[in-house]
Each structure stands twice: as C-alpha cells, then as structure tokens.
Amino acid sequence: MPEGHTLHRLAGVHQELFAGTAVRVSSPQGRFASGASVLDGTVYERAEAHGKHLFHFYEADRVVHVHLGLYGTFAESELPATEPRGQVRMRVVGRTHFTDLRGPTKCELLTPDEVAAVRDRLGPDPLRADADPERAWQRISKSRTSIAALLMDQAVLAGVGNVYRAEVLFRHGVPPLTPGRELGRERWERIWADLVELMADGVEVGRIDTVRDEHLPEVTGRAPRQDRHGGEVYVYRRAGMPCLVCGDEVATADLVARKLYWCPTCQPA
Known part of the structure; x- marks a missing residue:
C-alpha cells in the first residue's frame, strides 16, 4: 500500500496540472459515473492529502475522496487523451494533461462535512503543516x-x-x-x-x-x-x-x- 509521501506527491502533481481549470471528469468503468457527471465541466480548485487519503476539491464545495488501498494507481499523461485502457474508475482531463485512476479502495464524492469526518478519524500527518x-x-x-x-x-x-x-x-x-x-x-x-x-x-x-x-x-x-x-x-x-x-x-x-x-x-x- 502506498505510504503517505506518495499521496502528498500525487496531490502536488494534480495541483500543478489541474488547479484553477474547468476539467472534464468521467468514469469509463462506470463505478463513479454519478459522481463524475456532477463534476464534469466544473473548476478543479485544489488537491491535498492527509495520510494515505487524497482529496480533490472542486467548486461548489464538492470533494472527491480517494484511498488507493493495495492496488490503486494514478497515471498522468499529456493530451490528447487516449482511449481508456483497463478498468479506469475516474478520468480527469485538464488543459494539457489527463490522469486515470485505477483500482482504488475508495473513490467517492463527499461534502465538506464528510471530508471533515474522514480527517477527524485520522491522526496527525507528519507532512501537513497543521499536524499536532x-x-x-x-x-x-x-x-x-x-x-x-x-x-x-x-x-x-x-x-x-x-x-x-x-x-x-x-x-x-x-x-x-x-x-x-x-x-x-x-x-x-x-x-x-x-x-x-x-x-x-x-x-x-x-x-x-x-x-x-x-x-x-x-x-x-x-x-x-x-x-x-x-x-x-x-x-x-x-x-x-x-x-x-x-x-x-x-x-x-x-x-x-x-x-x-x-x-x-x-x-x-
């Protein structure tokens, strides 16, 4: 299972590639289709991690919570986007790059209160400035x-x-x-x-x-x-x-x- 540094590194990459951009979001596999339909075309505001959890923040207080688990991976590539290969749970397409998420334990759309509840269950993260x-x-x-x-x-x-x-x-x-x-x-x-x-x-x-x-x-x-x-x-x-x-x-x-x-x-x- 990826350790915390991997999630913080992903948050940095996704922040750089997508923040401030109206992105296209889809779920080629279909298991995140309802969440993707809500996010598609909206502005991706920022990314951050807490421990082994990754959060993508969108406009209108919508947040995607990802836990990679044992088998989850993100793969970033330059545009143009290719046809999805394998079981892609979520695809995010920005101005210059896209990323495909495969095999996560969790990929779900949460409210800010639900995000706070996830974080409240976690201990301090050595990589976060707000860690106690x-x-x-x-x-x-x-x-x-x-x-x-x-x-x-x-x-x-x-x-x-x-x-x-x-x-x-x-x-x-x-x-x-x-x-x-x-x-x-x-x-x-x-x-x-x-x-x-x-x-x-x-x-x-x-x-x-x-x-x-x-x-x-x-x-x-x-x-x-x-x-x-x-x-x-x-x-x-x-x-x-x-x-x-x-x-x-x-x-x-x-x-x-x-x-x-x-x-x-x-x-x-």
Missing part, C-alpha cells in the same frame, strides 16, 4: 500496545506505513515491541522530527530513502539495493541479511497482519 504531534503522543504515552503497531495505526499517526515504521524505529534504536507508554517523550519527539524529514524527502524524490550518508553503498562499498520499492533502507525487506551497521542478521516477524523488520543487536530489547 501532541495528539499522537497522548495516545502513544498511555498505550500498552507496541510502538510498532501504534505507528501503523492511522488513527494515531496518519501516513506512516510498513517501510517508514521499520526504518524510523531502527534509526532510533527502538525495539519494535516496546509498549507505547514506555517509549518516553524525548524519544517520541526525535522520532516525529525524523519522520517529518524522511517523508518530506520521499515526496521530493518519489521513493523512500532512510540510510544515513555514512552507510550508503558508495561509502561502504556494498552493492546498491535491488528492489522494486527502490530506495536505500536499513531493515525493510532485508530479513536474514546482514545489518548495514553491525553486520548481525536482520530479523522478521508478523505483527498485526504485516511483516515487521528489525535488528536485534541495534534495537535490543
């Missing part, structure tokens, strides 16, 4: 649940997925099964600040890089990471491989239906 990390800390500091599970709970913290979860805990030497209430405020504040920086970099470059300069391939002489997710990481999807810092084996386990990765030496219990 204190809200997350109040949940974390009172919880017996592991910090690894709490970081993935979108009601606690919005936008963090499995990659950022594993990597930020490694970078701060936190054992993933540490109960939230045992984390400590100072460590939480360092984790939050690191997520803000790491995820902003992810928006800029379009991939997740978490390895510090001194551990990069060109410094250590190791081979670059070869993985479809791209980016240099410490522990994510590196189970059984040597830790880039200590050389011991990276561990893995299942936690809340997701794979957890950590280094038992660098993140001692």
Whole structure:
C-alpha cells in the first residue's frame, strides 16, 4: 500500500496540472459515473492529502475522496487523451494533461462535512503543516500496545506505513515491541522530527530513502539495493541479511497482519 509521501506527491502533481481549470471528469468503468457527471465541466480548485487519503476539491464545495488501498494507481499523461485502457474508475482531463485512476479502495464524492469526518478519524500527518504531534503522543504515552503497531495505526499517526515504521524505529534504536507508554517523550519527539524529514524527502524524490550518508553503498562499498520499492533502507525487506551497521542478521516477524523488520543487536530489547 502506498505510504503517505506518495499521496502528498500525487496531490502536488494534480495541483500543478489541474488547479484553477474547468476539467472534464468521467468514469469509463462506470463505478463513479454519478459522481463524475456532477463534476464534469466544473473548476478543479485544489488537491491535498492527509495520510494515505487524497482529496480533490472542486467548486461548489464538492470533494472527491480517494484511498488507493493495495492496488490503486494514478497515471498522468499529456493530451490528447487516449482511449481508456483497463478498468479506469475516474478520468480527469485538464488543459494539457489527463490522469486515470485505477483500482482504488475508495473513490467517492463527499461534502465538506464528510471530508471533515474522514480527517477527524485520522491522526496527525507528519507532512501537513497543521499536524499536532501532541495528539499522537497522548495516545502513544498511555498505550500498552507496541510502538510498532501504534505507528501503523492511522488513527494515531496518519501516513506512516510498513517501510517508514521499520526504518524510523531502527534509526532510533527502538525495539519494535516496546509498549507505547514506555517509549518516553524525548524519544517520541526525535522520532516525529525524523519522520517529518524522511517523508518530506520521499515526496521530493518519489521513493523512500532512510540510510544515513555514512552507510550508503558508495561509502561502504556494498552493492546498491535491488528492489522494486527502490530506495536505500536499513531493515525493510532485508530479513536474514546482514545489518548495514553491525553486520548481525536482520530479523522478521508478523505483527498485526504485516511483516515487521528489525535488528536485534541495534534495537535490543
């Protein structure tokens, strides 16, 4: 599932391509036909993201809410628009480009009040200027649940997925099964600040890089990471491989239906 930086990056792209334009909106697949008919020909005002949720704002207080889920994708192309290929849930056509949305978990037309209700269910997003990390800390500091599970709970913290979860805990030497209430405020504040920086970099470059300069391939002489997710990481999807810092084996386990990765030496219990 795409993590928060991907949605913020999409919001930036769509803002640049469509904002201030009367756009054509359609649903070649048909599953968003009623919503598309309401929006077709209206002005696309802006795009923004909150965690893993993307919002397209149109005139007359109409908002499209998209959650990509596991399989959803947007594909942007220059005009002229080609015939839709595959199951296109929503197509937006602007002055110079169009984008096709395929396979989302959600693509729905909401009112501003309904948008507010979605956002109220989400925790603070490290990529939003209006984020309040204190809200997350109040949940974390009172919880017996592991910090690894709490970081993935979108009601606690919005936008963090499995990659950022594993990597930020490694970078701060936190054992993933540490109960939230045992984390400590100072460590939480360092984790939050690191997520803000790491995820902003992810928006800029379009991939997740978490390895510090001194551990990069060109410094250590190791081979670059070869993985479809791209980016240099410490522990994510590196189970059984040597830790880039200590050389011991990276561990893995299942936690809340997701794979957890950590280094038992660098993140001692």
